[in-house]
Structures are given as C-alpha cells and as structure tokens.
Amino acid sequence: MxxxxxxxxxxxxxxxxxxxxxxxxxxxxxxxxxxxxxxxxxxxxxxxxxxxxxxxxxxxxxxxxxxxxxxxxxxxxxxxxxxxxxxxxxxxxxxxxxxxxxxxxxxxxxxxxxxxxxxxxxxAAPSNADTRATAEELLRRIGAGNPDEVAELFAEKVDWRLSWPAEGHPAVPWIRPRNTRADVADHFRELRDAHVPQHEFPDPTVLVDGAGAVVLTEIRQTPRATGVPYTALCALRLTIEDGLITAYHVYEDSLSVANALAASGVQDLQQESV
Known part of the structure; x- marks a missing residue:
C-alpha cells in the first residue's frame, strides 16, 4: 500500500x-x-x-x-x-x-x-566482494546482449539517472526516464536493437565500498542506422542491495554518442548535448 x-x-x-x-x-x-x-x-x-x-x-x-x-x-x-x-x-x-x-x-x-x-x-551489510561480483556480472550481461537477463539483476523499483537533458534527444530515443525492472529490460532492448551486435567495456575499473560501486570504462559500439562506430567515456554509479541493483546512474560522453547516431550535422548537437 x-x-x-x-x-x-x-x-x-x-x-x-x-x-x-x-x-x-x-x-x-x-x-x-x-x-x-x-x-x-x-x-x-x-x-x-x-x-x-x-x-x-x-x-x-x-x-x-x-x-x-x-x-x-x-x-x-x-x-x-x-x-x-x-x-x-x-x-x-x-x-x-x-x-x-x-x-x-x-x-x-x-x-x-x-x-x-x-x-x-x-x-549483514553487503560485502565488497558481493557488490563487485554483481557489478561485473552486469557488465558481462550487457555485453552478451540479453536485455531480460540484464534486467534480472535490478530491483523491481530502480533509482535510474542518466547524464542527459530531461527532454532527451531524438537521435537516442531509448534514453528517457525509467524506474522499474520492466523499464530496464526495455532500455537495453532498444539499445541492442539500435546497434550492431557488439557492446564492449574494455578493461573496466570497478571501485567498491559496501553497497556502492563505481565503474569507469569506455563504451564501444556501432549504430545500425549510420554504421559510424563510436567510443564514449562512461562512468556508472551503482547501489546494490541484497544482490540487486537499486540505483543506476550513468555519466557518459553524450556528445560522442549523439554525433554517431544523428542523421544530420553536429552543430545543433554541440549546443544541445552535455
């Protein structure tokens, strides 16, 4: 209730x-x-x-x-x-x-x-080893490209934040507010469908403190629509409780992502992106 x-x-x-x-x-x-x-x-x-x-x-x-x-x-x-x-x-x-x-x-x-x-x-509070294991499993599942398996790592209600303007951007329609496990599956499904089957996190650094984890990495992907590969710096801030992700905050090089996905010039993108 x-x-x-x-x-x-x-x-x-x-x-x-x-x-x-x-x-x-x-x-x-x-x-x-x-x-x-x-x-x-x-x-x-x-x-x-x-x-x-x-x-x-x-x-x-x-x-x-x-x-x-x-x-x-x-x-x-x-x-x-x-x-x-x-x-x-x-x-x-x-x-x-x-x-x-x-x-x-x-x-x-x-x-x-x-x-x-x-x-x-x-x-018992979550151990650093448990938190690290869940963060690393998240990266593995995202890379494997199965949205439903990714969503299984999230709680039913999620504090979901992305480093994009609230109004979003037409080149990246999957980036919008989310707050449930079903929303998480939809997000990664749309993300997968917009790219060729490749999602790499080369040599990620995972920092852990109790239930909190920060992942420092790069995203390497190629959009289906443009065929232009991109690399974007990315940081994930996670809160993991009872083995499930309850907070998912993403800070990424959004200009690189938008430029790679946009169908037309980058000047407007430079003004609209963070």
Missing part, C-alpha cells in the same frame, strides 16, 4: 532520533514515537517503556554517531497496512560510502499512531 504523508513523517522521525545530538530532544522524540508501554525487540534484547528505549537510542547515538563517525539513514521505501509499518534503516559513514550495517524494522502502531511494538531484524 502506498505510504501516506503522516506515515512518511513518522518514518523520518524514527530514523532521525538515532542521530539526534540533543538529549532533551531525543527523549521527547522517543516519547512521541513510542507508546508509554511500547516495546522494542532486537536480536539480542527487549526494551520496555520510554526510559529503557531512550537509554537504548542514546547508547546507539553515542557509540556510533557521536564517537563512531556514522549516521543512520533510511534504506528502502516504507510500506504499511493495518497499523503496521516496515522499512529499512542503514548505518553509513558520515563522510559517505555504502552501508556497514542494515536492519529491517517492523513497527506495530496503536490507535494513536505510536509504536506499540518495534521489531528489528538486523542483516
């Missing part, structure tokens, strides 16, 4: 309280979020009422945020129905990078919208 504004605000306050530096504000937020007899269950302990839950939140803040240099952030999009809300909380370095810890949170609310029971299911 879609999230409401009130529930989205509740989730934000829940995540933010673990980063709250002010003790009085932290205590007040706990009292606003949890019922007086509310309970938090973790893998190791159970915390009853405002006093114990406040001490638990304070201990996490002091250990991980104040002294450890981390921040707690929201992971996936919340979902709710029948008085229950579930979402993911992640712990990341304050200076940036992928999550080093994550947990699925299930909260059961009372009639006043406060937490009656809070269940935390901690899970």
């Amino acid at each position: 879609g999230i409401t504004d009130d529930t989205a605000a509740f989730v934000r306050r829940y995540v933010d309280v673990w980063n709250e530096p002010d003790a009085d504000e932290r205590r007040a937020t706990v009292a606003a979020l949890w019922a007086e007899d509310g309970i938090e269950h973790t893998d190791a302990n159970t915390y009853h009422g405002h006093t114990e839950i406040t001490a638990r939140v304070t201990g996490a803040y002091e250990q991980f945020v104040r002294d450890g240099g981390f921040r707690f952030t929201l992971g996936d999009e919340p979902a709710w129905h029948d008085g229950a809300v579930t979402f993911t909380v992640q712990m990341v370095k304050a200076t940036g990078g992928g999550p080093v810890w994550a947990a699925t949170i299930l909260t059961v609310l009372d009639a006043d919208g406060r937490i009656r029971a809070d269940h935390q299911f901690a899970r």
Whole structure:
C-alpha cells in the first residue's frame, strides 16, 4: 500500500532520533514515537517503556554517531497496512560510502499512531566482494546482449539517472526516464536493437565500498542506422542491495554518442548535448 504523508513523517522521525545530538530532544522524540508501554525487540534484547528505549537510542547515538563517525539513514521505501509499518534503516559513514550495517524494522502502531511494538531484524551489510561480483556480472550481461537477463539483476523499483537533458534527444530515443525492472529490460532492448551486435567495456575499473560501486570504462559500439562506430567515456554509479541493483546512474560522453547516431550535422548537437 502506498505510504501516506503522516506515515512518511513518522518514518523520518524514527530514523532521525538515532542521530539526534540533543538529549532533551531525543527523549521527547522517543516519547512521541513510542507508546508509554511500547516495546522494542532486537536480536539480542527487549526494551520496555520510554526510559529503557531512550537509554537504548542514546547508547546507539553515542557509540556510533557521536564517537563512531556514522549516521543512520533510511534504506528502502516504507510500506504499511493495518497499523503496521516496515522499512529499512542503514548505518553509513558520515563522510559517505555504502552501508556497514542494515536492519529491517517492523513497527506495530496503536490507535494513536505510536509504536506499540518495534521489531528489528538486523542483516549483514553487503560485502565488497558481493557488490563487485554483481557489478561485473552486469557488465558481462550487457555485453552478451540479453536485455531480460540484464534486467534480472535490478530491483523491481530502480533509482535510474542518466547524464542527459530531461527532454532527451531524438537521435537516442531509448534514453528517457525509467524506474522499474520492466523499464530496464526495455532500455537495453532498444539499445541492442539500435546497434550492431557488439557492446564492449574494455578493461573496466570497478571501485567498491559496501553497497556502492563505481565503474569507469569506455563504451564501444556501432549504430545500425549510420554504421559510424563510436567510443564514449562512461562512468556508472551503482547501489546494490541484497544482490540487486537499486540505483543506476550513468555519466557518459553524450556528445560522442549523439554525433554517431544523428542523421544530420553536429552543430545543433554541440549546443544541445552535455
């Protein structure tokens, strides 16, 4: 079920309280979020009422945020129905990078919208090796030219961004907003159909930090329509969670791509491309 504004605000306050530096504000937020007899269950302990839950939140803040240099952030999009809300909380370095810890949170609310029971299911953050393996498999599948197999590596919902103007360009109609796994398959299908069967990533550099990966490479392709081969510098920024790509950001030499695919002069392209 879609999230409401009130529930989205509740989730934000829940995540933010673990980063709250002010003790009085932290205590007040706990009292606003949890019922007086509310309970938090973790893998190791159970915390009853405002006093114990406040001490638990304070201990996490002091250990991980104040002294450890981390921040707690929201992971996936919340979902709710029948008085229950579930979402993911992640712990990341304050200076940036992928999550080093994550947990699925299930909260059961009372009639006043406060937490009656809070269940935390901690899970291992993705290792660098797992993230690297998925990034390298993505490159292999793109090169093999099977759009459906490429799409299998993506989550059902994807944060998809390309370094092109929002209005796109007529020479590259496949470059447009996408946000689902089905959209991903369509994108790579259109990309494949517009080129001869060749998609190379020569000697890519893959940089990994937890769930994040950056791929630095070149794209070498030949459009079917023009027969003019092109090479374009490219960087991919990926977020990989539970073995699936949840964010796909592409930064490429779009002028080279557009010039190779356009049917007429390059002057307009130079003005319109990034």
